[in-house]
Structures are given as structure tokens and as C-alpha cells.
Amino acid sequence: MNDSVPTRRRPVVLWFLLFIATLVAMGIVVKATDIGGTIYGKAMMLASLPFLIKAGLNAAANAQSSGSRGTPQASYLRRMLAVSLLYLGSLFAAVALIDDGDPITPISALLALMPGIAVAGYFWAVGRFLVEIKDEFLRMLQIRAALFATGISLSAASIWGFLENFGQVPHVDAFWWPIIWFFGLGLGSLWNKLTYGTTGECP
Numbered sequence: 001m002n003d004s005v006p007t008r009r010r011p012v013v014l015w016f017l018l019f020i021a022t023l024v025a026m027g028i029v030v031k032a033t034d035i036g037g038t039i040y041g042k043a044m045m046l047a048s049l050p051f052l053i054k055a056g057l058n059a060a061a062n063a064q065s066s067g068s069r070g071t072p073q074a075s076y077l078r079r080m081l082a083v084s085l086l087y088l089g090s091l092f093a094a095v096a097l098i099d100d101g102d103p104i105t106p107i108s109a110l111l112a113l114m115p116g117i118a119v120a121g122y123f124w125a126v127g128r129f130l131v132e133i134k135d136e137f138l139r140m141l142q143i144r145a146a147l148f149a150t151g152i153s154l155s156a157a158s159i160w161g162f163l164e165n166f167g168q169v170p171h172v173d174a175f176w177w178p179i180i181w182f183f184g185l186g187l188g189s190l191w192n193k194l195t196y197g198t199t200g201e202c203p
Contacts, residue, residue, distance in 0.1 A: 010058035015051050015058060016051070019048045019049075019055060020048075023048040026044045026045050026048065027045065042092060042095055043092070049085070052081075053081065056077060056080070059077050060078050069135065071132075072134070075129075076126075079125040079129075080125050083121035087119060087121075093111055094112055094114065115175075145185055145199075146188065148185075148187060149187070152184035157177045157180075
């Protein structure tokens with residue numbers, strides 16, 4: 001009986017926009033002042049995190065309000081939020097504590113390794129999401145989006161790699177390819193929307 005009572009959805013876009021706006025504002029302040037190279041300047045970039053946390057928790061709560069159908073999505077969103085915090089925290093630690101020219105030590109290697117492990121955590125979260133989805137149609141939509149993203153990112157890496165190998169383009173750091181993958185995931189969801197009328201989101 002309670003399932004028939006509509007649940008007021010919590011705002012997500014507003015908090016995410018506040019996260020972006022605060023991140024940009026802190027970036028402008030840091031760049032315009034003398035504290036950019038200090039640990040205080042780097043710490044200021046973390047001021048936007050509470051807005052990201054609020055957006056993620058609200059999105060998970062909205063998904064959970066859909067009942068059992070939304071449980072996998074809610075778990076996925078919570079995992080992605082946790083991995084995002086690990087990524088941003090470890091990236092801050094690495095940038096703040098490792099300077100150019102510093103000797104390589106076990107501690108510096110671990111600090112440099114952690115952001116990459118956090119990125120791998122994103123793929124683990126996506127994989128767990130695919131396993132936990134019970135609805136075959138919704139799982140198919142997510143797999144289509146993931147395959148779309150994989151095709152885009154691996155094709156871009158291969159094409160750019162050969163261009164770079166023959167000196168036609170500048171070097172691009174490898175961590176950009178996972179970023180392109182997630183951009184491709186968004187395009188894959190748009191492809192699902194155009195072809196099936198839904199991205200698989202919970203109502």
C-alpha cells in the first residue's frame with residue numbers, strides 16, 4: 001500500500017551544478033592568487049566535495065524510492081560516489097605530497113598508484129551494476145551503452161596512438177582514455193534513448 005504513495009524526489013541537478021560552480025570558482029581564486037602552488041590552494045579545490053556528496057546521496061535515494069527495481073541503481077550510485085571520493089582524495093594527496101624531482105620511494109609510488117586504482121574502481125562499480133540488474137531489458141541497455149563507450153575509447157586510443165607514434169600529434173597521457181570511456185557511456189545512454197526511448201533510468 002505504501003508503494004502507491006508518491007515519494008517526493010530529492011534535487012540532484014541543483015547540487016551537481018553547485019559542485020561544478022564551486023569547483024570552477026575555487027579554480028579561479030587559486031589561479032588568480034599566490035596560493036596556487038601551496039597545499040592550502042590545493043585544499044581549496046576540495047571545497048566543492050560536500051555538494052557532490054549531496055548530489056550522489058540524493059540520486060541514490062531517488063533510485064531507492066522505486067523499490068526493488070531501483071535497488072541496483074541505488075547501490076551503483078553509492079559505489080560511484082565512494083569511488084569518486086577515493087579518487088579525488090588520493091589525487092589531492094598525490095598532487096600535494098609529490099613534487100617534480102622527488103626521489104621515487106614506496107610511499108610516493110603508492111600515492112601515485114591510488115588515483116589509478118580509484119579509476120579502476122569505477123569499472124568495478126559498473127560491472128557490479130550489470131551483475132545486480134535483474135531486468136533483462138534494463139541490463140541490455142546498460143551493456144549496449146558500455147559497448148558503445150568501449151568502442152569509442154579504444155578506437156580513439158588506437159587512432160591517436162598511431163598518429164603519435166608517427167609524430168603527427170602531441171603526446172596524450174593515458175588517463176584520458178578512461179575519461180573518454182565515461183564520455184562514451186553518456187553517448188551510449190543517449191543512443192539508447194533515441195533507439196529505445198529510455199536510458200534505463202528508474203522513474
